[in-house]
Each structure stands twice: as C-alpha cells, then as structure tokens.
Amino acid sequence: MKDARFVDEARWIVANERGKAHGEALLGELGDPTVLMAGVLAVLSNNRDMVKVLPETLAEEVTRFVNRLDVRTDSAWFAIAKGLASLGIIGAPSLLRLMESASRLERAPQWVHHTFHEEAFALLRDLDEPTLEAWLALSSAAPTVPIADARVSSAPIEVTRREASWQVSDPFELWDEGGAAIPLVAAYEPLNLLRRFDDRRWFRAVDAWEDGRLVFAALFGSHVLHDRETLLRYLTDAAPVFGESGEWTGRTAGLILAKSIIEHASALANAISWQRNVTDAEPDAAVAQLINEELPAYFAHAWRVLLTRSDGLALAAALHVRLADPRPRPGVYRVDVPSIALRTLSGCLTAIRPRAAQFRTLWRLRREAQERAGRGRHVSGLRAFACMVAITASDEPLDPELFDWLGELLRGDPSDWRYFANCGALPELLDRMVSLLAKNNDPIPKFEALYASLEPSRRRGEFGRTHTENDADLASVVLIVLLAAVLDKRVVRNGEDIVETSSRLFRRALRLYLVSSPAFEPTLSARAALTFTIQVCVRANQAMLEECLGPVLTDPGHAAEVLAALLSSVPRHRLERAVEATYGNLLILQSRSLEWAVATKLQCDRRAVDALAAALRLPPAETPGTP
Numbered sequence: 034m035k036d037a038r039f040v041d042e043a044r045w046i047v048a049n050e051r052g053k054a055h056g057e058a059l060l061g062e063l064g065d066p067t068v069l070m071a072g073v074l075a076v077l078s079n080n081r082d083m084v085k086v087l088p089e090t091l092a093e094e095v096t097r098f099v100n101r102l103d104v105r106t107d108s109a110w111f112a113i114a115k116g117l118a119s120l121g122i123i124g125a126p127s128l129l130r131l132m133e134s135a136s137r138l139e140r141a142p143q144w145v146h147h148t149f150h151e152e153a154f155a156l157l158r159d160l161d162e163p164t165l166e167a168w169l170a171l172s173s174a175a176p177t178v179p180i181a182d183a184r185v186s187s188a189p190i191e192v193t194r195r196e197a198s199w200q201v202s203d204p205f206e207l208w209d210e211g212g213a214a215i216p217l218v219a220a221y222e223p224l225n226l227l228r229r230f231d232d233r234r235w236f237r238a239v240d241a242w243e244d245g246r247l248v249f250a251a252l253f254g255s256h257v258l259h260d261r262e263t264l265l266r267y268l269t270d271a272a273p274v275f276g277e278s279g280e281w282t283g284r285t286a287g288l289i290l291a292k293s294i295i296e297h298a299s300a301l302a303n304a305i306s307w308q309r310n311v312t313d314a315e316p317d318a319a320v321a322q323l324i325n326e327e328l329p330a331y332f333a334h335a336w337r338v339l340l341t342r343s344d345g346l347a348l349a350a351a352l353h354v355r356l357a358d359p360r361p362r363p364g365v366y367r368v369d370v371p372s373i374a375l376r377t378l379s380g381c382l383t384a385i386r387p388r389a390a391q392f393r394t395l396w397r398l399r400r401e402a403q404e405r406a407g408r409g410r411h412v413s414g415l416r417a418f419a420c421m422v423a424i425t426a427s428d429e430p431l432d433p434e435l436f437d438w439l440g441e442l443l444r445g446d447p448s449d450w451r452y453f454a455n456c457g458a459l460p461e462l463l464d465r466m467v468s469l470l471a472k473n474n475d476p477i478p479k480f481e482a483l484y485a486s487l488e489p490s491r492r493r494g495e496f497g498r499t500h501t502e503n504d505a506d507l508a509s510v511v512l513i514v515l516l517a518a519v520l521d522k523r524v525v526r527n528g529e530d531i532v533e534t535s536s537r538l539f540r541r542a543l544r545l546y547l548v549s550s551p552a553f554e555p556t557l558s559a560r561a562a563l564t565f566t567i568q569v570c571v572r573a574n575q576a577m578l579e580e581c582l583g584p585v586l587t588d589p590g591h592a593a594e595v596l597a598a599l600l601s602s603v604p605r606h607r608l609e610r611a612v613e614a615t616y617g618n619l620l621i622l623q624s625r626s627l628e629w630a631v632a633t634k635l636q637c638d639r640r641a642v643d644a645l646a647a648a649l650r651l652p653p654a655e656t657p658g659t660p
Contacts, residue, residue: 035259039304042255045143052144053151056111063088063108073112074119103140110145114138118152121222122160126167128174128223135222153222154229169230172223173238175247201245203402204274204281204288205351210249218250228256236267236286245285252289258297261331264290265338275344279398291348294335295356295374298328302368324368332377346387347395353378353420354413359458382424389434392421414442415449419458422465431473439466440483443508444490450507454557463511467518477534480516484541487512491545506545510562513542517562517569532577535570539581542566547584560591560637568598575603578611586615590638593626597644619649 037043060066069091075083076095084092094109104110121134131153138145157168201207218224228235239251257264271287305319339345356375396417403412418438425432442449453459470476487509516538520531542563549559567581578599585591596608596619609618616622623645630638 034262035255036261036301038301039255039259042259049144049147052107052142053111053148056107056148059106059108060111063091070112070115074116077113077116077120110141111148114141114145114148115152118149118156122153122156126164126171128171131222135220150222150225154226157226157230169227169234172227173234175242175244176217176221176224201285202405203399204245204285205399207245207249207285207289208292208355210246212250212253214246214250215253218247219254224251232263236270240272240284240286243283248285249289252286252293257293258300261297264293264297265335268338273342273344275347279347279394281402287342287344288348291339291352294332294339295370298331298374299370302370306367320368324373328370328373329377332374333381336378336381340381340385346391349378349382350392350395350417350420353382353424354416357416357420357423359453359456379424383426386426386429387424389421389432389438392417393434393438413449414445415453418442419462422462422469425469427468431469435469436479440486443483443487443512447507450511450557459557463514463518467515467522470515471519471522476519480512480519484509484512506549506559507557509545510557510559513538513545513562514565517566520573521569532574535573535577539566539570539577543584558637564595564598567595568602571599572602578603578607582611586612589622589626589629590633590635590641592622593645594637594641596622597641597648600648623649
C-alpha cells in the first residue's frame with residue numbers, strides 16, 4: 034500500500050478522476066451514451082458516414098481529432114478515449130493495435146490518458162479467461178527500443194550513420210542511469226495493464242528482461258518508490274544479480290531495487306519536509322521523528338532484507354562504497370538521508386562480520402568487467418578497502434587479507450590516495466587502519482617487508498624529482514605515517530627493540546624528506562610525515578631528541594613545526610637546550626620562523642609560525658600577524 038504522506042500523487046489521481054467524471058457527465062448531456070459511443074467508435078475506425086448520427090458539436094470535435102487537429106471539449110475527449118480503448122482491446126489480442134490506439138492520444142490532457150487506461154482495464158476484466166490470459170502473456174514482453182533507420186537520405190550520394198549500440202557491461206552503471214527509457218516504458222500501455230491486473234506477474238516479467246535500461250525504467254515511479262512494502266517484496270523476489278562466485282548473472286532488478294531503498298527514503302523526506310497548508314511546527318516535529326526514529330528503523334529492516342539475498346553482500350558492499358564517497362556532497366540537507374543510510378548499513382554489515390577477501394574479490398570482479406568492456410571508468414580499490422576498514426568490528430583481530438590488500442593498494446595507482454587526501458578523508462582512514470593494525474600480534478615485520486617492497490618506487494621517485502614530479506613517494510609516506518602511528522601505540526612484540534625501531538623509522542622518514550623537492554604542495558607531505566615521526570620517536574625514546582632535531586634546525590619553518598608538536602610531550606627546558614646553539618631560545622626561533630615564512634611565502638611555514646606561537650602561549654599582541 035502506498036504511503037499516504039505522498040499527497041501530491043493523491044491530488045494528481047483525484048484531478049484525473051475529476052476530469053474523467055466531468056467528461057462523462059458532459060457526454061451524457063448530449064444524448065444516449067451507448068448510441069453516441071457507437072458513432073464515435075465508427076468515426077475513429079474511419080467510417081466517416083457515421084458522423085451524421087452524432088450531435089453537431091461532438092461530430093465536429095471527433096472529426097478534428099481524426100484529422101489530427103486539437104480537440105476543444107471535454108465530452109469529446111472522454112468519448113475519444115473510451116472509443117480508442119475499445120478499438121485497442123476488442124478483438125484478437127494484439128499489442129500493436131493497443132499501442133497504436135494509445136499513441137493517438139499523444140497530445141491529449143493527462144486525465145484523458147487516465148480515462149483510456151481505466152476503460153481498457155474494464156474491458157480486459159470482462160474478457161473470458163483464455164482471452165485474458167493471452168493478453169497478459171503478450172504484455173509480459175519488454176517494449177522494443179526504437180532504432181532510427183541508418184539511411185537518412187535517398188539522394189544519389191547517401192549519408193549513413195551507424196546504429197547506436199550500448200551494452201551494460203557492469204550492472205552498477207545502472208545506478209547512474211539517466212532514465213532515457215522512462216518515457217518509452219511509461220507509455221507502454223500493455224505493461225501498465227499487466228501491473229494493474231497482477232503486480233507479481235508484472236514484476237516477474239520485468240525481472241526477466243535482458244535490457245537493464247528498460248528494467249530501470251519499469252521500476253522507476255510511485256508504484257515502487259512510494260510503496261515500502263512492495264519495494265521490499267520485489268527486492269526479496271528478484272532473481273540474483275550475482276552468482277556464487279561473484280559473476281554477473283545478467284539480471285538487474287535486484288540491484289536497481291537496492292538503490293531504490295535510499296530513493297524511497299529521500300522521496301519521503303521531501304514529502305514531509307515540504308508539506309503545504311500546515312503550521313511551521315508540524316513539519317519540524319515530523320522531520321525530527323523521521324530522522325530519529327522512522328528512517329533508522331526502516332533502513333535497518335531494509336538492509337536486513339537485502340542481506341538475506343544470496344547476492345546481498347555484493348549489493349550492500351557496493352552501496353556502502355557509494356554512500357561513503359569521501360567527496361563532500363553539495364547542498365544542504367534538511368534530512369541527511371545518505372548519512373542515515375550509511376550509518377545503519379555499516380551497523381548491519383559489522384554485525385555479519387564479512388571477510389576482507391570477499392570485498393577484495395568483488396572489487397576485482399568489477400574492475401575486470403570495466404576493463405573487458407574497454408570502459409574508462411575507474412573502479413576505486415581504496416574506497417572498497419575503506420569500506421571494509423569501516424565495518425571491521427573493533428574487537429576483531431586483524432584479517433591478514435586486509436594487510437595484503439593494503440600492500441596491493443600502496444604498490445598500485447596513487448590516484449586513489451590523492452583523491453582521499455584532497456577530500457580530507459585520509460586522516461580518518463589512516464586512524465581507523467592504525468587501530469586495526471595495532472591489534473596484530475606481529476605488525477613490525479609486516480611493515481618492514483612492505484617497506485622493502487616499495488624500494489623500486491622510491492628510487493624512481495628520487496630520479497623523477499628532476500622532472501618536477503609530485504607524490505612519487507606517496508606510498509612510502511603513507512606507510513611511514515602508519516608505522517609511526519602503530520609504534521606510538523607501543524605495539525612491539527617478539528623481542529623487537531623499541532629504540533632500534535624508532536631510530537630506523539626516523540632515518541627512513543628523513544630520507545624521504547631530504548629527496549623530496551616538489552614544485553608544489555604534494556598530496557601527503559614528506560615534511561609532515563617527518564614531523565609526526567619525530568614526535569612519535571621522541572615520545573618513545575627521549576634520548577633521540579638531539580638526533581631528530583639536528584637535520585631540521587637548519588630550516589626555521591620546519592623547526593618551528595617540529596617544536597610546536599614536541600611541546601605537548603617534552604619539557605620546555607629540554608627543548609630550549611636543544612635549540613640553544615642554533616637559535617638561542619624558542620622565542621628567537623619563533624621570530625626567525627616568521628621571517629622565514631615571509632621569505633618563502635609557503636602556507637606550511639605560515640602554519641608552523643602560528644602553531645609554535647600557540648604552543649608557547651604567546652599573548653595576542655606578540656602573535657605575529659599574517660605576513
């Protein structure tokens with residue numbers, strides 16, 4: 034049953050019924066409806082002699098319709114719609130005849146189309162069982178997609194064009210379908226009548242169609258998006274989109290309906306948020322109840338229904354990746370449906386504890402499908418990895434597959450890492466990864482082996498600096514940050530010496546910093562990685578303070594950045610002694626760093642000045658202004 038809160042559709046239905054009743058009443062005023070309809074039906078069948086038996090005004094309007102002119106009275110429109118329905122249904126079942134009758138109403142008002150549908154349904158309902166079954170069997174076929182004739186000229190010099198051919202190679206492309214087939218399917222009257230008679234049979238027919246664009250168009254509309262129970266029933270009944278090994282079966286209805294779960298919530302939120310003829314307090318209370326109670330409960334139930342399907346995990350994982358896009362969504366939401374959907378989906382996925390190998394396999398299958406089809410669309414492995422990281426329960430031990438996947442992503446295309454960094458989502462992802470990696474019984478050797486495997490890319494990066502390449506060492510910088518964060522949690526096992534590990538980590542971070550000279554600010558700065566590494570190493574072993582500060586004191590901007598970070602964990606007097614030989618004291622260093630920021634005009638140096646001033650608790654009057 035459709036949700037009564039979608040009041041616009043209810044008003045539209047009432048308006049159509051009012052137009053139909055008005056036209057029927059006006060026709061009744063002209064004479065006996067049975068006699069009049071016999072004449073109209075004959076004229077529509079090109080028997081012009083029957084015009085004489087019709088009243089003058091009705092005869093004129095029906096004749097105008099046959100001659101493809103505008104009809105000006107509602108009584109004529111009602112008679113025409115009723116007559117065309119009779120022409121389309123009465124006789125041997127023929128989809129072509131029915132569609133030709135419906136297409137003649139192309140320029141009619143909406144209530145006339147509604148009248149045609151109602152009259153056709155009434156005629157079908159009165160047919161005998163074998164004839165009705167024949168009609169319903171024919172109506173199950175998908176509509177034919179129109180293809181223009183390749184020949185566009187009959188002149189001696191012919192101009193031809195290739196027929197458009199587009200095949201869905203990846204069913205997830207339908208989530209971005211523009212809906213070009215919606216007008217075609219919406220006007221396909223046999224399908225509308227089939228759904229009116231038996232919506233389960235209608236759905237079975239649609240689910241079996243080969244063209245996913247037509248399936249998308251058939252499932253688009255209020256009959257699905259405004260009816261929660263029907264939506265979830267269709268989702269349960271839909272054939273699997275993916276087989277047991279993850280291959281696409283060719284079916285698409287289940288995938289389209291999975292996204293419709295979110296679209297139903299968005300449509301409901303819009304309907305409630307923009308209620309008319311109510312006080313301001315009423316929508317506010319309804320929206321609050323929707324956000325806090327109804328939508329979380331609805332999504333939790335819908336995701337459980339989705340996950341009971343044999344392909345539910347594949348669809349849920351793809352939805353999670355889509356909803357968790359790190360790119361900020363434009364606009365302002367009164368009801369942030371995507372966030373509520375993502376939060377509840379994460380909880381449902383966490384509860385079933387999927388394995389990283391399953392997510393990794395699904396990502397590879399989708400990537401391979403794009404490559405086989407020659408598509409240019411990038412299938413992000415890091416977004417799938419981030420999804421797996423987000424739903425891994427905090428009490429679970431680290432899945433070894435997750436670490437192997439991390440290594441594959443670090444050795445692969447760095448564009449994913451850049452995308453996350455530019456969207457501001459990388460710190461949160463790294464923090465979550467650290468919390469999982471830190472629970473590993475033996476993290477340090479795994480990091481060491483992964484770092485060694487990246488040596489070829491580091492050497493290429495060092496040579497590439499002469500060509501102003503940026504981010505060549507991005508994978509190594511990410512790994513350094515992860516290792517430093519894990520070390521900061523004191524996760525050292527199997528006799529690994531924390532002093533030796535800290536020293537080795539510092540030297541590696543320093544190497545990346547020294548050979549890094551990008552022409553512009555990189556995605557993940559080697560300087561910031563070195564700062565964090567120094568902070569972690571000194572916190573783990575304060576005897577390394579002088580060793581770590583030595584290389585950075587020659588750069589006032591970087592020195593200010595490092596010291597601002599260390600002031601939270603190292604006594605100030607120790608830092609004063611460490612910089613005494615080079616700068617005298619920290620206040621002088623702060624002044625020199627300001628001069629350096631003015632000279633370099635680098636944002637990182639400016640931020641270092643402000644950070645050191647804040648760490649030293651300088652009064653506002655002593656805090657330098659913007660250079």
